[in-house]
Amino acid sequence: MPDLLTHIDAIREDFPILSKTINKYPLVYFDNAASTQKPKVVIDTLSEYYKNSYSNIHRGVHHLSQIGTDLYEASRKKIQSFIGAKHAHEVVFTSGTTEAINLVAQSFCKKYVQKGDHIIITELEHHSNIVPWQMAAEHYGAIIKVVPIKPDGSLHLDVFKSLLTNKVKIVALNHISNTLGVVNPIKEIIDLSHQKNIPVLIDGAQAVAHGSVDVQDLDADFYCFSAHKLFGPTGVGVLYGKEKYLNAIPPYKGGGDMIKTVKFEQTTYNDLPFKFEAGTPNIAGVIAFKSAIEYVENIGFAFIQKQEDLLLNYATTALENIEGLTIYGTAKQKASVISFTVKGIHPYDLGTLLDQQGFALRTGKHCTEPLLDALGVDSTLRASFSFYNTIDEIDRFVTALNKCITILA
Amino acid sequence: MPDLLTHIDAIREDFPILSKTINKYPLVYFDNAASTQKPKVVIDTLSEYYKNSYSNIHRGVHHLSQIGTDLYEASRKKIQSFIGAKHAHEVVFTSGTTEAINLVAQSFCKKYVQKGDHIIITELEHHSNIVPWQMAAEHYGAIIKVVPIKPDGSLHLDVFKSLLTNKVKIVALNHISNTLGVVNPIKEIIDLSHQKNIPVLIDGAQAVAHGSVDVQDLDADFYCFSAHKLFGPTGVGVLYGKEKYLNAIPPYKGGGDMIKTVKFEQTTYNDLPFKFEAGTPNIAGVIAFKSAIEYVENIGFAFIQKQEDLLLNYATTALENIEGLTIYGTAKQKASVISFTVKGIHPYDLGTLLDQQGFALRTGKHCTEPLLDALGVDSTLRASFSFYNTIDEIDRFVTALNKCITILA
Amino acid sequence: MNFTAAIQEEIISEFELFDDWMDKYSYIIDLGKEFGGMLDREKKDHLLVKGCQSKVWLKSDFNAGIMNFKADSDAMITKGIVALLLKVLNQKAPREILDADLFFIEKIGLKAHLSMNRSNGLMAMIQRIKSDAEKHL
Amino acid sequence: MNFTAAIQEEIISEFELFDDWMDKYSYIIDLGKEFGGMLDREKKDHLLVKGCQSKVWLKSDFNAGIMNFKADSDAMITKGIVALLLKVLNQKAPREILDADLFFIEKIGLKAHLSMNRSNGLMAMIQRIKSDAEKHL
Numbered sequence A, B: 001m002p003d004l005l006t007h008i009d010a011i012r013e014d015f016p017i018l019s020k021t022i023n024k025y026p027l028v029y030f031d032n033a034a035s036t037q038k039p040k041v042v043i044d045t046l047s048e049y050y051k052n053s054y055s056n057i058h059r060g061v062h063h064l065s066q067i068g069t070d071l072y073e074a075s076r077k078k079i080q081s082f083i084g085a086k087h088a089h090e091v092v093f094t095s096g097t098t099e100a101i102n103l104v105a106q107s108f109c110k111k112y113v114q115k116g117d118h119i120i121i122t123e124l125e126h127h128s129n130i131v132p133w134q135m136a137a138e139h140y141g142a143i144i145k146v147v148p149i150k151p152d153g154s155l156h157l158d159v160f161k162s163l164l165t166n167k168v169k170i171v172a173l174n175h176i177s178n179t180l181g182v183v184n185p186i187k188e189i190i191d192l193s194h195q196k197n198i199p200v201l202i203d204g205a206q207a208v209a210h211g212s213v214d215v216q217d218l219d220a221d222f223y224c225f226s227a228h229k230l231f232g233p234t235g236v237g238v239l240y241g242k243e244k245y246l247n248a249i250p251p252y253k254g255g256g257d258m259i260k261t262v263k264f265e266q267t268t269y270n271d272l273p274f275k276f277e278a279g280t281p282n283i284a285g286v287i288a289f290k291s292a293i294e295y296v297e298n299i300g301f302a303f304i305q306k307q308e309d310l311l312l313n314y315a316t317t318a319l320e321n322i323e324g325l326t327i328y329g330t331a332k333q334k335a336s337v338i339s340f341t342v343k344g345i346h347p348y349d350l351g352t353l354l355d356q357q358g359f360a361l362r363t364g365k366h367c368t369e370p371l372l373d374a375l376g377v378d379s380t381l382r383a384s385f386s387f388y389n390t391i392d393e394i395d396r397f398v399t400a401l402n403k404c405i406t407i408l409a
Numbered sequence C, D: 001m002n003f004t005a006a007i008q009e010e011i012i013s014e015f016e017l018f019d020d021w022m023d024k025y026s027y028i029i030d031l032g033k034e035f036g037g038m039l040d041r042e043k044k045d046h047l048l049v050k051g052c053q054s055k056v057w058l059k060s061d062f063n064a065g066i067m068n069f070k071a072d073s074d075a076m077i078t079k080g081i082v083a084l085l086l087k088v089l090n091q092k093a094p095r096e097i098l099d100a101d102l103f104f105i106e107k108i109g110l111k112a113h114l115s116m117n118r119s120n121g122l123m124a125m126i127q128r129i130k131s132d133a134e135k136h137l
Ligand SMILES: Cc1ncc(COP(=O)(O)O)c(C=O)c1O
Pocket: A256, A278, A279, A280, A281, B033, B034, B096, B097, B098, B099, B126, B128, B129, B174, B176, B177, B178, B203, B205, B206, B226, B228, B367
């Protein structure tokens, strides 16, 4: 596949960090599920904006403020088209997926959830899609119901169906599991929920970098993701919400920009999306996020998926050949994430030694403690690939891993 | 003052944007109260971090993650020393002042405020220090009491004292008014409140760029500010809180990093400061904020205050000479902010024409609608200076303003 | 060329006389000063156009197939812009208003200087004029 | 030179034999493998040291003026590091433990490679050893 490889070399040059060395070894960055690296164009957009056009936005008549507002709103429009939202004002900027989910957990529950109501989540969830619901459930007296997984990491849809009673007020689950890479049948889950008029929040943190998402086609009621996992800057996230829900639920934070008029007696809130964007937003971050999405669009999801599938399959086969190695999450639909352990060796030891040789991967619970409890494992190693990773990196990884196992065994 | 002037020229070179032109006129940036410009060192820190060392932090064993964590935590320590906090873990990173105030309004009220309790704010507050309290008051059934201002923009301390009953659970006010520049006697207000064991939140958004703040000396219970008003990046803010209060109040957002263990039955929260930092933070922004503070420390508040006082006094005298011009906020203690109107002319018209000549200043209500109502004015122009502004800019501004008045009269 | 297009061409050629933006603004301000506006008691809150930093009141009425607009603003530049807009769109049939392509905004440079963001409300005024017209199709 | 300093110098000279980090780690791993550790039933939850990614149990006891530590970890590298720390700090008087300046950490390069952040818990272990000692001053 010389074509693909040449292309990858060119792509890797767009990411300055990929040519760095760690402990004298070339960096092999396999921690993409935690956060992705940034192409030069994103970094440059940030710098250029601060150098040439920075100011606060929205409220200023002056030139810089208007440029900034236009750029900021252009980012919103870009995201609208990226996820196929009907309206730009259904795109709310937050500081990340975590804040987006907290916003919905607090505001939706305040409006719709009463004592004894149910909230459905799954065993696969990231802490950011568990704890906000626990906090809201505690406050409003709701009960959290959990959809368990099968041994291969896929969801027990039968149990889901049986949990879907008319006590349920909202269903919240991830699109792709950050720990196992398993892709959930969210369209089916949304359909089933909508048959009972129950809205669904999708935690798309892991999904948006791997394939195109169409929130209207999915008919998702809320869809959340973070810029930093999509080649964009830190401190930016998106809450997509259907207009009818965003209009219905109360604001989450109060402050500048989210109001129409403020009186001590009575304050009226602003229209969407501003109602949910209190205070000075992460202006530069939001503006640079647009460059990240444009970069991804240029690469194209067709290429991205082909490359990631290649890496996933190649790595899976190679790792399965290692004695004592267990891969967690073997469902058919998988993104390029591999969680594994090696018998008798603590993942922390492997991670530490691999780090010495330049391999950045994650060890631990990956913010999914209940999932690891369900799998009956204390901690795993997780290698997660992006389109800029290569077969050669995987080869070197497998060699290094074997060496570490020998040292530790 | 040739010395001071040479120094300013050198300083201005640190800020790339200050040499830009707007509509063929040199940019004169007088919108520093809305947001400050960024020195090159801050922009470079951002780029360099993304280019050389980026990854997610806190949970990784790998090298990049450890570097990032160290840099992130070094920022926290820098802020600790910058504001004189006793412990680094009393410094919580947020997305801005607005989020910091919302955090306290929600979490403090959840713990301490009951139906019929009072919350004291002032007529001088920014919407970000009004609306969060209104939202929390509504939720918990509390009553908001407002300290009025005198005609010069200073607070009616007698009224404050009379409002300070034992129904009051918290006092929240700004250190410096963003609209008038008036410096509030916060030390006295904190003392009076503490005599009745009432904690005080200070909205320091406007204060931190103008002079050194020592939260222990002030004995503030909470102190909030934003990086973007202190020459740092957007999307970063700080909540300082006394350990005892931060330990006592519940977390605001749930998610990754803010927990110790997550079980579906029972989740235990992490220690300070992580308990309040759910999800991936604005890693690059926080790291670059340290560069901003170091830059300010190098310039030194002695110089900054001297320069800003010079600009404020010079501009005040020059503007007072313009017929029909009224300055709002004439209290003795003032930061370098001037709000004014010109008789018979709408501020929007003046702002628009001034913008045509390269002057960036703000018109409108400055997110302080109740204050403008109290002053009996619909909107003002606001010029706000930073240490990089010059006497020459003010001269040109006054000339341009006179020209605009002639056109509009 | 239809009627609204003709008026727009006229406006464009008037603006071509100015090479300096201050002159264009002086001209807009003069238009504002000359524009009739509304009586104070006519300036009802429900007539306010949202999204403008200055106050803009816009009142419409429909008579004999024709839309009739009255407007005012507390800011002179805004008032001048309203005057320009109404030069083109006042006293027209609803269909004509809805179909009008307001190319003069770009041509005279208003678009670059008064971008679509919330502070000036140019877009909001146009939308209000068009949505008022739509009710009488 | 006091006693803890002498042990540290010894450790430093052992590490000087290795020029490659993998060798240093192999050595630490060997230390871990050789280290006695604790019986499973001794590994009580309340003995866990917070802030380590791997589990570390640390039990102390005070007898005849001397602190006695037992420790274990489920990760071998962590166990090796605990072994190193206890080489220096075990069987000492509380005062000596509290006063110990652990310069070997920097010298053998552990500090750069095991920085003070939450993932490895080196700091947490030291703090726990010192705070246990402090109780018996
Ligand atoms: C006094 C005051 N408080 C709060 C804020 C809100 O700060 P931010 O928008 O950065 O959250 C500002 C700035 O707009 C301010 O000037």
